[in-house]
Amino acid sequence: MLFTALFASMAHAQDEDLAPVAPVDWARRAQAAEEAADPRTALEDWRRVLAATPGSRLGGRARTRIAWLEARDEADYVPLAGLMRFLGLPPAERDAGVIENFEREISAMPPGVVRAEARVAVAGEWDRLDDSERAIAAWQAALADPDLEEGDRGLVLESLAQARMVGGDLPGAIAELDAADLGSTPLHRFASRRLRAATWLPVAASVVCLFFLVVAVLVFRSGRAVEVLASLKRAPLRIAVAILMGAGPALVVAWWGDDASAAFAAFAPCSTAIVLGAFLAGEATDARSARALVGVLAIAASLAGAYVSVVAYGEALPFA
């Protein structure tokens, strides 16, 4: 690490009390000790900084770090050293084996802030590895830790619900949030939307398909399919209108550079196709009942198409 190598020789010199050291160098040494997961040395060095220059910028920094370290002094800083080592590993090295080892380390830790933070860290790592089963167990363990900071409880509960969602258990996630009185959180809304989408997305897609199926049937049963299709060619204005209605809003939104561009762009071809389909159906039949049916279906298909677009491409929409 940066400071470790830089000040290894200086640290050696200090151990032997060979030379006076400026506060800035004690600060560097303290920083190096933190990066080397050596909280005891870091604490000693920050205290030296504070003693030497309490009114300086570095003195303020030392005060903050001392307070943070002293709040995590369980078992003479051994658990904290383990946690710092674990969190400081390059992400690629925090694989399942390393996480399992650290879980064993946690089980031997005394109760305290460090153990609670370590449990949160482990749960987050299982999340990162997309192992929802172990993430759920780890979040539950974190939640059960009596030293979990009250302010973090909501976050842990939400993370647990999120892990359930990733594992495909949407009702379980929603129930978890409801039980914790987190029914108004964005995550709850998101999970509820997902649950609704799981039900309504196939329905919406079916409605869109049904509309085009009905149009196709009407066109081909008219016995003059070629003529009906050619009618669009004869009336380019209809095509223009369909494109305007479909792509117009998308263009307007894209011009604004708005977050909703993707959803509108996705809806544009669907919307255009529905309007064109309706034109074709109108050409294909004069029967009032059939035309009314297609009209109703087209409205439903428009709504359904918009719904699919928002669910699939509305990630950036504030209301999606």
Added chain:
Amino acid sequence: MLTTLVLTTLVLTTLVLTTLVLTTLVLIFQRSSLMTRSIALATILLALSLGLPACESTGAVDTPDAATVMDDTGVEAPDSNVDGGPPRAPTLSYMPEGCTYMVSTPTVVDTARSRDEYGAAADPTHVHTSWAGPSESTFAVNWHTDNDTHASSLLIGTDMAAVMAADDAGVGVARSDGHYMLFTSSPTGLNPEMAHEVHVCGLTPSTTYYYRVGGPGHWSPAFEIATAPTPGSTEPFSFGVTGDSRGYEDNAWAIVEHRMMSRAVDFELFSGDAVQFGVAQDQWNQFFEQSEGSFHVQDFMAGHPMMMANGNHDSLAVNYLAQFALPQEVSPSEIGQGEEWYSFDYGNAHFVFLNDTVVNSAVLGGDEAAWLDHDLSLVDRTTTPWIFVMHHQPLYTCSTAHAPDTTLRANWQPIFDRYHVDFVLAGHNHEYDRSTPINMFDAGGGHVAPQGANGVPVITAGVPSGTIYLVAAGAGAPLYDVDPGAFATTYTGLSLRNYVTFEIDDRTLHMTAYNALTDAVIDEFTYTK
């Protein structure tokens, strides 16, 4: 006024959509059957219903009215007051005592220099700091009270006990007086809010100070803040980077602030989109009031200056301009009292903030680019080896939500390349992603510059082979997916809540990116110039 453009925006949008609707209706109703008319209506209504929320989330930019010209003693030109109370002035401009720079307010309902008057809720809240002048000798504080409190003062000293004991200036305690701003984003003046601002100048570099804000009998608790090292100093320092707190999901905003405070960074850079709607003061209140257990974001923001970039959701609204004190050197085409783009130094690093959400996009490659070029040309790289640029919408990103902004790339990257900018920091995409070093670009994208282990630039005679473009955002906004394989210029990308710290020790830089929720390291590198 802010509202001028917001209203213009809404009117234009309505006109465009209405024209669209009417044209379509005429065409359809002239030539079509009942069925197609019904479909047309349904589709149009659908488009409108989708369009309205979309337009709501579009930012508009504040265009203040021409500011009232003031003298440097801060004497404001009063206007008549309809309710017979003290005269009200919509703008104020003055040079704070001991400072070498002028301070101007945006156009507000009422603004004036501090006077010791108090309302029922005079206790300061939302206390936060920034720099409008040199970081080694000044800082600015903003806070909020009820609308009847006009005391905008500050007590400061290096002895905490003396500052705590004082009710006014005295031995070891100085007092600075600032100004208040009663502002609103409503065109009809509804729901005004009170913001206070004080500038403190003439401080000693690298020194810890204690201060309280408010006024006699109504002081806040004491906060601790430190000045920067002298310019060009090789003293180590660190700063945090984050952005896009809007939405405040997962309590991420409070957690990020808490983490940065624990890591003892010296200050914070915020890449924009603090709120969903820049004009929504209730969202700004959330921004300033988030908490995690006993920690409140004010605990951090009151002692660690936060430098802001305007995001497309912040919209340079009056709420943004009134509640943050940023450097105000007005350059051509710049609005927002000169807070649109600015720069400052801290130790041996130079920081540039740009605005990429402008009314007239020609400004990006015009006056703003000219200012950027001029600003960077003044940096002495022998004493200031590090240059960081921050703005909102990234030139390079592997997000699946917003593509890289190639317009900004064309306008600004040649300048970044020319002056060997070390880092360009952005948000907008709620994720973490880091580019390879990049130098030059063509129609196919950026050119990957020579890189060392872990994607760091190769340094030749103190000059980096390329600029690293970093997106570090999502401190509360919905996370976006990333596709790190999509561009050769992407070094790594992750979709998670994150924050970044930079530690600079002379010519060595150490960057660490953290998972905000667990504090695990997700990316880090070190290099020396």
